[in-house]
Amino acid sequence: MEMSKELTLHINGQTYEFTIGRKLGQIPESETLLETLRERLGLTGTKLSCGEGACGCCAVLMDGKAVASCVTLTAECGGKEITTIEGLADPVTGELDPIQEAFLEHNAFQCGFCTPGIIIAVKSLLNANPHPTEDEIKEALSGNFCRCISHYQVIEAVQSIVKGGEQA
Amino acid sequence: MSEFRHIGKVRRRQDGRAIVTGKALYCDDLPIKNCYVAKVLHSPYPHAEIVSIDTSEAEKLPGVCGVMTYKNAPDWKTGVPAHRPVMSQHLRFVGDPVAAVAAENAQIAEQALELIRVEYRQLPPVYDVEDAIKPGAPEVYRAEDNIESKGYHYERNCLPPGSWFEGNDPPFYKIQDGDVEQGFAESDVVVEGKVAYTWTFPGAPESPFVAAGWDDDTHVNVWASSQGPNMVCRPLAYTIGAHINVTTPNVGGSYGNKDALGYITMLTVALAKVTGVTVKYALTKEEHLLFYERRLDNKFIGKIGITKDGRIKALQGDWLVGTGAGSELTQGQVAEGLGELHIALNKCPNWDIEAKVVVSNKIPVGIARGFGGQELKACALHLLTRALRQIDMDPVTFYKKNFCQAGDEYYWRTGHKYSNPVINYDKCFDVAAEKFRWFDRWKGWGVPSRVEGNKAYGVGFSLHSSGDPQSDETFAYVRLENDQVMVHCAVSQFGNGQRLALAKIAAEILNVPLENVTINSSDTRTDPADFGAAGSRETITAGGAVGSAAKAARQKLLEEAAEKMGCSAEDLDTKDLMVFRKDDPSVCLPWIAICPMYYSITGEGVVKGDFNHNNCVMNFVEVEVDLETGLAKITDALSASDVGRIINPLELKMQFEGGLGSAGMDTGHLEEMVLDPVIGRVMTHNMIDYKWRPFNELPKFDTAVLESVWPTANPYGAIGIGEITGAAGPAAVLMAIENAIGGAEINEYPATPDKILNALGKAKGGLVE
Known part of the structure; x- marks a missing residue:
């Protein structure tokens, strides 16, 4: 008989208890974090685009660092702190993260499909480097593809936070 | 331009907060109840015929709802002129659909595809336009496919010229004006040559998505990641003889490329008909690049x-x-x-x-x-x-x-x-x-x-x-209810800011804050007809239709206010949800007194278009x-x-x-x-x-x-x-x-x-x- 393994996920400040296995309701070993977020938890702000870790649309924070959830297995996320785009705003006051506020202020999106992943990548960058140069911003976002060409407004938005001296 | 309250001003998009917080819903985020998942088996060969196909094992797999091949697919065709069938025994490119499965989930659907047994007979392919028109080139379509338009027939890999763009007029595929020989004689310099432009992928981050379910024999509901919902439903409805309702939520990029979604909508609507369930077909990125419509x-x-x-x-x-x-x-x-x-x-x-x-x-x-x-x-x-x-x-x-x-x-x-x-x-x-x-x-x-x-x-x-x-028709209507302005015009959100422009136009004409304007979600059930976002047209056409509708609603509002206020509509103006006398603004009436709790004032607008x-x-x-x-x-x-x-x-x-x-x-x-x-x-x-x-x-x-x-x-x-x-x-x-x-x-x-x-x-x- 197949053994069930327990899996505890910490996502956006909530704790979720799952078991890994092949029975109904269990998380198979092959399930990606993206599938768990979107299909089990209804966190559809994280988007599927390329499905192979190339485009950045599915980025989430794992212990503060951006990872591609489409190529991350949920079974390997036990004990990690996962934050999705839905978890950036203050859960009590609803106050937006300064990055989200800057994206609104600078209209740093068009179709908006790649925007959650870009915001997560910016958060990851600012966690590691609160005062990046323009080149460091561009380099850090080079794994996030945007087809509408909102890049210029995104860079402006990120620079506004850095210049504003706010710790994101 | 300072004379305007909203036009020309930088304003936050009304959907902006939803986008930056991940709450904006795109097609694949929608909770479509009891929806099965479609997966497609694609031709591995550029040119082939199906000698035999056996789907019996796939059909037996628990969780599979049905399998569609050329044998049981409806006899519909799409394209200009109609030439591309739902499924064909004759496969014309790597990626051409061989079979489609509807199953309870994606894993089962993919498993089912692996159980389909197909025997192919390969045919010689042709890729280059110059090679394809040479005598003896492999034929991609055949005489028996009966591709015809306006008296022109498919011949030696050339489709008939012309489209519905010309109406009943002759096809427009050449310009022959004046006398070129005389023109060359009058020229100081004459150059000759050949230049080639390659094939490219204009595709968006969000891969194309269509879900479809039949209410009854004559009504289909479609959810589509389209920049032009009427382009999705109207030509196809004509082909299949059923009414199609289309919902388009946020679209994750389009660039013209996710407009009609002609073939994949037909495929999904057909699969829903064959299987009798609601089914969604979300292309993978590989499918998007491998078989979805590209640039010419x-x-x-x-x-x-x-x-x-x-x-x-x-x-x-x-x-x-x-x-x-x-x-x-x-x-x-x-x-x-x-x-x-x-x-x-x-x-x-x-x-x-x-x-x-x-x-x-x-x-x-x-x-x-x-x-x-x-x-x-x-x-x-x-x-x-x-x-x-x-x-x-x-x-x-x-x-x-x-x-x-x-x-x-x-x-x-x-x-x-x-x-x-x-x-x-x-x-x-x-x-x-x-x-x-x-x-x-x-x-x-x-x-x-x-x-x-x-x-x-x-x-x-x-x-x-x-x-x-300024081409083609766009219709719109604007409802005033209590202190709210509701705009109905089938304009999708796909990144260009057009919905913000429409909100500004309605708010400018009715002289209200932008916050009081709602642009109805793009849906053919509730929005009137529109050619769709194409050719840069909606700034004028949707803007014009919404503008006319807002003006008409404003006029009715003033007329109804005039009756209550015992004056004529010409004496009145409105600002910030109050109607007032121009000569004495202290004589006024709030909108909610003119259109109270359960009351609508509706204005209609249209732009019929020209070139x-x-x-x-x-x-x-x-x-x-x-x-x-x-x-x-x-x-x-x-x-x-x-x-x-x-x-x-x-x-x-x-x-x-x-x-x-x-x-x-x-x-x-x-x-x-x-x-x-x-x-x-x-x-x-x-x-x-x-x-x-x-x-x-x-x-x-x-x-x-x-x-x-x-x-x-x-x-x-x-x-x-x-x-x-x-x-x-x-x-x-x-x-x-x-x-x-x-x-x-x-x-x-x-x-x-x-x-x-x-x-x-x-x-x-x-x-x-």
């Missing part, structure tokens, strides 16, 4: 004559348009492409150019911004540079002389001539050239602007103009070419137009910048689909191998935007430019590259390092012919 490829083989003073005298040529294994609306792109060439070279009196729409065993062609003109002009205008070089005239000076001016007549997509009596872009040439410092940087044909070590810099220019910005309003975008670029590696980069770009009145300043700037991507400007040197000619499969079927511009490869980008008030149907005199911001880009980029490398000729797009080094005689490369 083409070759122009022609001859051009001009005089020493830069007057174009004659243009002759064969335009071979590659449409792959199918045409969603390629003949329409031919019609608009011809029109766009005619606008650009409007002063040419003698024309003899004819298009052939050629099928092959490559991926079918769909709709993409630039829509025929981008591809034709990338080739024809590049050939023209050979003549300009001989007369030593720079392209800005040349196009200013030859471009269509107010009052000139131009061909448009019906095959008839139209004329715009007022709009002139003369001043735009001057302002933009000065801002780009064109005449400082231009050093002559084949002369770099500067050379720094191994890096040579060159500049290029091209322009694009379409007759579509007499051409827009224009000019692209100036500087490129850097590494003379050692052959790598070309755009280093500086300026895009320019006169847009009439500016509605959304930030979104307008971003539309210009957007011309770089989505297989626009970057097809000059970067974007390209690569075919493996041995197995007939696209090798660039993922987002690493298909090159897109990333964040760390951005050029300096500037705009020159003139603001006039044009007499358009937009209530504030705006004209849209979104569709065409990158369309002239590839021609400008290739021109700049040739100048940077000292004038060595490149006649094939994109100018990738191998082609540049070849042109410089530094390398021999490419596949052996």
Whole structure:
């Protein structure tokens, strides 16, 4: 008989208890974090685009660092702190993260499909480097593809936070 | 412009908060209840016939709801003219659907695909447009497919010309005006040659998505990631004899390419019919690149004559348009492409150019911004540079002389001539050239602007103009209820800011805060008919229809207020949800007293459209070419137009910048689909191998935007430019590259390092012919 393994996920400040296995309701070993977020938890702000870790649309924070959830297995996320785009705003006051506020202020999106992943990548960058140069911003976002060409407004938005001296 | 409250002001998009918090719903985020998942088995061969197919094991798999093949698929066809069946025994490209499965989840559906047994008989394929029209070439379609339109028949890999664009008039696929032989005789310089524009992927981050479920035998519900919901439902409804309701939530990028979604909607609606369940088909990115509709490829083989003073005298040529294994609306792109060439070279009196729409065993062609003109002009205008070089005239000076001016007549997509009596872009040439410092940087044909070590810099220019910005019908209505304004117009959210523009127009006319305006979610159940977001048209057409509807609602509001206030509507005005007497604002009535709790005041509006309003975008670029590696980069770009009145300043700037991507400007040197000619499969079927511009490869980008008030149907005199911001880009980029490398000729797009080094005689490369 197949053994069930327990899996505890910490996502956006909530704790979720799952078991890994092949029975109904269990998380198979092959399930990606993206599938768990979107299909089990209804966190559809994280988007599927390329499905192979190339485009950045599915980025989430794992212990503060951006990872591609489409190529991350949920079974390997036990004990990690996962934050999705839905978890950036203050859960009590609803106050937006300064990055989200800057994206609104600078209209740093068009179709908006790649925007959650870009915001997560910016958060990851600012966690590691609160005062990046323009080149460091561009380099850090080079794994996030945007087809509408909102890049210029995104860079402006990120620079506004850095210049504003706010710790994101 | 300070006279307005909302128009021309920077305002946050109403959907912005949802987008940055991840709450905005795109198609695949929708909770569609009891929805099965579709997966498709694709042909592994570019050209084959199904000898036998056995789906019995797949059908037995628990969780599978049904399997569709050519044997049980409905006998429907899509394309122009109808030629592409739901499923066929005759497979025409790698990716052509062989079978579709509906199952409880994606894993079961994929397992089922593996249980389908197919025996194929391979047929010889053909890929190149010139090869496909040679005698004895493999036939992609056959006489028995009965492809016919307006008395023309499919013949030797050529689809019949013409589309529904001409109505009942003859097909528009050639321009034959004047006498080209006489034109060449009057020319000082005559050039001849062939230029090829490659096949590219204009696709969006969000892969195409369609879900469909039948209510009964005559009603279908469709959810589609489309920029034009009426384009999804109306042609298909006609084909299948059922009413289709379409919901389009947020769309994750489109660029024209997710407009009609013709084939995959037909496939999904058919699968829903065969299986009797609601089913969703979300393409994977690999499917998106491997089998979804792409941009057309083409070759122009022609001859051009001009005089020493830069007057174009004659243009002759064969335009071979590659449409792959199918045409969603390629003949329409031919019609608009011809029109766009005619606008650009409007002063040419003698024309003899004819298009052939050629099928092959490559991926079918769909709709993409630039829509025929981008591809034709990338080739024809590049050939023209050979003549300009001989007369030593720079392209800005040349196009200013030859471009269509107010009052000139131009061909448009019906095959008839139209004329715009007022709009002139003369001043735009001057302002933009000065801002780009064109005449400082231009050093002559084949002369770099500067050379720094191994890096040579060159500049290029091209322009694009379409007759579509006020085309076709858009209907709208506006409801006033209590203190709210509800706008109904079938405009999807796909990134261009059009819904914000409509909210501003309604708020401006009714003089209310933007927060009191709601744009109804784009849905054909509740929104009236609209041709859709195409050809930059909705700034005028949706803007005009919503403007008229808001004015009509305002008039009714004032009339009903007048009755209550015992005066005439002419005595009244409204601001901030109060109606008041113009001569004594203290005599007033709030909206909620005029339209109380359960009360609607509705105004209707319509723009019926014409082809007499051409827009224009000019692209100036500087490129850097590494003379050692052959790598070309755009280093500086300026895009320019006169847009009439500016509605959304930030979104307008971003539309210009957007011309770089989505297989626009970057097809000059970067974007390209690569075919493996041995197995007939696209090798660039993922987002690493298909090159897109990333964040760390951005050029300096500037705009020159003139603001006039044009007499358009937009209530504030705006004209849209979104569709065409990158369309002239590839021609400008290739021109700049040739100048940077000292004038060595490149006649094939994109100018990738191998082609540049070849042109410089530094390398021999490419596949052996």
